[in-house]
Amino acid sequence: MSNPSDLKYTSSHEWVKTEADGTVTIGITQHAQELLGDMVFVEPPTVGRHLKSREECAVVESVKAAADVYAPIAGEVIAANADLDGSPELINSDPFGAWLFKLKPDNADDVAALMDAAAYQAVVDSEAH
Amino acid sequence: MTLKQTPLNAAHRAMGAKMVDFGGWDMPVNYGSQIDEHHQVRNDCGMFDVSHMRVVDIKGAGVRDFLRYVLANNVDKQTVPGKALYSCMLLEHGGVIDDLIVYYMSETWFRMVVNAGTADKDIAWMKAQAAMHAPELDITDHPEFAMIAVQGPNARAKVWEALPGSEELTKDLSPFNAVEMGAMFIARTGYTGEDGFEIVIPAQAVPFFWATLAEKGVKPIGLGARDTLRLEAGMNLYGQDMDEKVGPLESALAWTVDLKSERDFIGKAALLANPPANKLIGLVLLDRGVLRGHQKVVSEHGEGEITSGTFSPTLEKSIALARVPVGVQVGESVQIAIRDKMLSAKVVKYPFARNGKGLI
Numbered sequence: 001m002s003n004p005s006d007l008k009y010t011s012s013h014e015w016v017k018t019e020a021d022g023t024v025t026i027g028i029t030q031h032a033q034e035l036l037g038d039m040v041f042v043e044p045p046t047v048g049r050h051l052k053s054r055e056e057c058a059v060v061e062s063v064k065a066a067a068d069v070y071a072p073i074a075g076e077v078i079a080a081n082a083d084l085d086g087s088p089e090l091i092n093s094d095p096f097g098a099w100l101f102k103l104k105p106d107n108a109d110d111v112a113a114l115m116d117a118a119a120y121q122a123v124v125d126s127e128a129h
Numbered sequence: 130m131t132l133k134q135t136p137l138n139a140a141h142r143a144m145g146a147k148m149v150d151f152g153g154w155d156m157p158v159n160y161g162s163q164i165d166e167h168h169q170v171r172n173d174c175g176m177f178d179v180s181h182m183r184v185v186d187i188k189g190a191g192v193r194d195f196l197r198y199v200l201a202n203n204v205d206k207q208t209v210p211g212k213a214l215y216s217c218m219l220l221e222h223g224g225v226i227d228d229l230i231v232y233y234m235s236e237t238w239f240r241m242v243v244n245a246g247t248a249d250k251d252i253a254w255m256k257a258q259a260a261m262h263a264p265e266l267d268i269t270d271h272p273e274f275a276m277i278a279v280q281g282p283n284a285r286a287k288v289w290e291a292l293p294g295s296e297e298l299t300k301d302l303s304p305f306n307a308v309e310m311g312a313m314f315i316a317r318t319g320y321t322g323e324d325g326f327e328i329v330i331p332a333q334a335v336p337f338f339w340a341t342l343a344e345k346g347v348k349p350i351g352l353g354a355r356d357t358l359r360l361e362a363g364m365n366l367y368g369q370d371m372d373e374k375v376g377p378l379e380s381a382l383a384w385t386v387d388l389k390s391e392r393d394f395i396g397k398a399a400l401l402a403n404p405p406a407n408k409l410i411g412l413v414l415l416d417r418g419v420l421r422g423h424q425k426v427v428s429e430h431g432e433g434e435i436t437s438g439t440f441s442p443t444l445e446k447s448i449a450l451a452r453v454p455v456g457v458q459v460g461e462s463v464q465i466a467i468r469d470k471m472l473s474a475k476v477v478k479y480p481f482a483r484n485g486k487g488l489i
Binding site: 038040059064066 | 147159162164353417418421439440
């Protein structure tokens with residue numbers, strides 16, 4: 001599965017989608033779910049919480065391990081994906097569809113500074129060696 | 130450092146395994162979904178490459194006396210050839226050097242299967258003991274042997290299909306017994322809580338045997354599912370649930386230590402002199418989350434620590450083994466520190482699951 005070109009990415013394997021209303025949706029990448037394996041638990045950030053850029057804000061746990069999820073940019077949490085509560089395995093089957101949370105960015109320009117799909121793929125490739 | 134490979138390395142890769150560094154060995158952690166593989170073993174059968182484990186043969190007159198002294202369990206329980214015995218090997222101060230299975234072959238031959246990570250240490254320890262107490266013994270390990278575990282309710286039938294002649298030889302074999310079949314060694318043992326065999330086979334023959342099992346429909350299972358299966362079955366993992374710093378009585382292994390007979394063995398005096406302050410218990414998490422090794426356990430009787438924790442695919446809950454003060458009793462609630470929260474867990478009698486069924 002390639003990384004969709006309409007998304008932005010972080011080196012800690014989050015993807016970021018800018019919505020039409022200026023909010024952003026955040027999930028973890030195909031590469032991240034593949035590294036972690038079968039997901040069994042997701043703890044999203046509380047709605048209303050304000051996150052600093054790079055702040056630890058969510059946890060995804062597979063059978064194998066727990067992994068922190070970081071805020072790609074600063075902003076306020078405006079939604080968390082309740083579907084993942086009962087079905088964390090959606091992250092495995094559809095990583096770019098199974099979003100974790102949505103943010104209202106402090107600064108709309110912050111997203112532009114994140115990596116594009118090609119730059120992110122280079123990060124993934126470099127980890128393989 | 131170059132990772133060590135088993136003779137099945139290429140076969141794992143061809144089957145789509147995700148390979149990981151497992152204690153210096155390049156091993157399959159899964160071939161897709163660890164949870165599917167777990168259920169496959171509980172409900173049908175699967176095969177594991179456990180060739181990283183080491184076979185050690187101890188031969189010579191006096192081997193029984195030697196093992197009576199070196200092992201915490203009592204080899205005098207083994208009177209029928211092929212009989213297996215689970216035992217710890219202890220240091221003088223009672224810490225666990227390794228846990229192993231020893232097979233009685235004859236009065237001049239016992240066979241051991243020991244953990245991969247501890248094999249060299251175990252052999253050095255036994256050779257040093259033999260030099261002092263039984264210099265005539267021959268202690269030889271067999272890294273040239275591979276080993277496959279086939280586990281699950283249908284495991285025996287599948288092995289019989291794949292290995293002509295094996296059914297006659299093993300259909301009446303009781304659990305925890307083994308038999309030789311030419312250059313192979315078939316034991317009705319395992320690390321999953323399911324029926325099945327562990328089969329020792331020369332390295333050059335193992336790729337064909339593995340392929341034949343696959344042809345009969347036996348699915349490969351990675352070390353990820355091996356860990357969740359053994360934890361559900363309530364079996365300790367050396368290096369995680371016990372090590373040289375703790376004794377068997379603190380590791381829920383009192384049943385494997387013979388303190389009643391007159392027999393002296395290494396570690397006995399220390400075990401008798403030091404009643405354990407801690408014990409190993411089973412936990413089921415009541416809140417949402419996943420128990421993991423090294424999380425702190427807070428009880429009315431003091432603090433402890435999780436030694437192994439995971440998500441149990443059979444129970445669909447998180448379970449763990451934890452070392453806690455001896456006062457903690459089954460049925461009590463304890464608190465577990467997970468990140469910035471304190472979550473509730475219940476102390477339970479385990480195993481958590483065996484023979485296809487959850488037991489909690």
